Amino acid sequence: MRDGAGDAELLARHVGGDPDAFGELVERHRDRLWAVALRTLGNPEDAADAVQDALISAYRGAAGFRGKSAVTTWLHRIVVNACLDQARRRAARPTVALADEPTSHGAHDAIADRDTQLTVEAALRALPVEQAAAVVLVDIEGFSVEEASRILDVPGGTVKSRCARARARLAVQLHDLDPRGGVKDRATAERNEAADRRVETKTTPDNPTTEEHQ
Amino acid sequence: VTDEHVSVGELSGHLDVDQIADLDAGVLGGRRARRARRHLAGCEECAGSLAALEATTASLRDLGTVAMPGDVAARVQQGLAAAAGETAGETVMPDPAAIRSRRFAAPRFAYAGAAVVVVAGLVVVSLTLARHHHSGTSNNAALQPALVGTASPSAAYVEQQTGRTYTPASLQQLVPGLLAMPRGPLYAKAAPSATAGHNDASGAGAQSGLPAATAPRAAAGGTSETFVPPLAPSLQRLANSRSALLACAAYITDTPNAVPLAVDFGRWRNPATHTRPKPSVIFVFSDPTNSSALTVYVVAPACGGSSLLDYQVVSRR
Numbered sequence: 218m219r220d221g222a223g224d225a226e227l228l229a230r231h232v233g234g235d236p237d238a239f240g241e242l243v244e245r246h247r248d249r250l251w252a253v254a255l256r257t258l259g260n261p262e263d264a265a266d267a268v269q270d271a272l273i274s275a276y277r278g279a280a281g282f283r284g285k286s287a288v289t290t291w292l293h294r295i296v297v298n299a300c301l302d303q304a305r306r307r308a309a310r311p312t313v314a315l316a317d318e319p320t321s322h323g324a325h326d327a328i329a330d331r332d333t334q335l336t337v338e339a340a341l342r343a344l345p346v347e348q349a350a351a352v353v354l355v356d357i358e359g360f361s362v363e364e365a366s367r368i369l370d371v372p373g374g375t376v377k378s379r380c381a382r383a384r385a386r387l388a389v390q391l392h393d394l395d396p397r398g399g400v401k402d403r404a405t406a407e408r409n410e411a412a413d414r415r416v417e418t419k420t421t422p423d424n425p426t427t428e429e430h431q
Numbered sequence: 432v433t434d435e436h437v438s439v440g441e442l443s444g445h446l447d448v449d450q451i452a453d454l455d456a457g458v459l460g461g462r463r464a465r466r467a468r469r470h471l472a473g474c475e476e477c478a479g480s481l482a483a484l485e486a487t488t489a490s491l492r493d494l495g496t497v498a499m500p501g502d503v504a505a506r507v508q509q510g511l512a513a514a515a516g517e518t519a520g521e522t523v524m525p526d527p528a529a530i531r532s533r534r535f536a537a538p539r540f541a542y543a544g545a546a547v548v549v550v551a552g553l554v555v556v557s558l559t560l561a562r563h564h565h566s567g568t569s570n571n572a573a574l575q576p577a578l579v580g581t582a583s584p585s586a587a588y589v590e591q592q593t594g595r596t597y598t599p600a601s602l603q604q605l606v607p608g609l610l611a612m613p614r615g616p617l618y619a620k621a622a623p624s625a626t627a628g629h630n631d632a633s634g635a636g637a638q639s640g641l642p643a644a645t646a647p648r649a650a651a652g653g654t655s656e657t658f659v660p661p662l663a664p665s666l667q668r669l670a671n672s673r674s675a676l677l678a679c680a681a682y683i684t685d686t687p688n689a690v691p692l693a694v695d696f697g698r699w700r701n702p703a704t705h706t707r708p709k710p711s712v713i714f715v716f717s718d719p720t721n722s723s724a725l726t727v728y729v730v731a732p733a734c735g736g737s738s739l740l741d742y743q744v745v746s747r748r
Contacts, residue, residue, distance in 0.1 A: 265502075265503045265506060269503075337490050356488055357491050380456055381458055382449060382452065394483055396447065397448075
């Protein structure tokens with residue numbers, strides 16, 4: 218699932234002036250790049266803007282690709298950066314918006330699977346964009362922490378930490394957990410919300426406490 | 432710094448879900464990790480949280496990929512073509528359009544000298560073949576320097592008003608048929624709007640020096656109305672004005688002088704978004720890069736910024 222054979226060759230042909238090569242490269246990877254952008258940003262309009270900006274910038278900047286990473290890593294890096302830019306520009310994404318919607322735990326038939334998928338997608342939309350990007354790359358797209366670290370241009374520990382926080386938020390949402398441990402009930406939820414507010418004034422999203430222990 | 436964070440979890444006697452996730456991801460420091468593992472070993476509830484985290488990661492892995500929608504793919508393609516144009520120093524005609532329009536030279540159903548042929552459910556507006564002096568590789572900009580964005584007034588294309596509902600899946604089957612239709616059984620299209628439309632501002636009908644669209648309509652004698660679904664009001668603007676239609680074609684392809692091979696006024700429904708069928712224009716162009724393919728744009732009546740509903744490349748056969 219990494220570099221398809223010939224990605225680097227296509228990119229070289231593009232740099233060398235082949236008018237069709239870049240289009241072919243895009244054709245190969247566009248669905249994955251789209252999935253990353255859509256799930257990172259959470260809405261198709263912003264994702265379309267980001268992917269378009271990214272691919273144009275990749276088109277123009279291809280000559281700067283030095284082959285130190287796989288072409289797919291390079292493409293993902295450009296797309297994810299465009300997504301983060303887009304999110305910051307639009308401030309379109311809620312930073313903390315975990316809805317208290319009850320989730321169903323039905324039988325494992327096809328319908329339940331589809332419901333789960335929809336719920337997972339919805340829960341992803343509530344993540345801060347940096348966490349979403351990390352968990353999309355590592356857990357959904359299957360990049361290693363090292364690759365994700367190159368794509369996101371942050372240390373591996375930060376990738377792990379963002380993934381952990383993202384999974385925690387998703388698990389709370391999908392499995393109706395009490396974020397402070399155990400099964401949620403209304404009284405503790407309210408108490409913990411107050412605690413949350415106190416804590417979050419001291420831990421900014423970009424500087425999770427665990428990163429200080431790398 | 433992190434004392435508060437830990438203490439909140441400890442107040443309730445359990446580990447935070449965050450802490451469990453950190454432990455699971457291997458980012459919890461040594462002492463903290465040992466303490467967390469000790470607690471996990473003896474606490475059913477926290478072990479349940481860990482199981483929920485693992486299930487969450489599994490559901491993430493199970494998410495399939497999503498295909499890039501046609502309209503996004505079209506946007507990307509156009510953006511790249513524009514970037515290509517800049518690179519090549521073409522500022523006036525930047526994109527696939529520049530390439531595509533070269534292929535507009537000879538629409539399949541444009542018969543030089545033929546007036547207007549009215550056939551089953553469609554009107555073939557076949558005016559003087561504008562491009563007879565327009566060789567396959569000449570630059571379109573040179574042909575009509577004064578008409579950037581409006582297309583040659585005498586450009587020919589097939590127009591239909593089938594009113595049928597297209598879907599992403601059915602485009603592949605239905606579009607090639609659009610081009611084949613002019614050879615079908617004859618009957619008149621009784622929509623007066625279409626007649627008026629092709630005599631509008633561009634003066635296309637008059638310019639051809641041939642009878643305008645009214646003649647065949649009279650000849651065919653109004654046998655058609657049962658066959659032609661009423662045109663949606665929102666589509667009237669484009670159906671009634673040839674220049675508006677061509678301006679829309681130019682806009683949507685981002686190509687000055689873009690002339691389609693065929694146009695159909697119908698409806699569009701994308702089951703993926705559960706939308707009800709809505710009035711739409713289907714534009715069919717030759718594919719600039721592949722002679723056996725057609726490019727199809729599905730466009731909402733407004734023909735504005737977000738009007739491109741779908742874009743597909745379909746095989747001619």
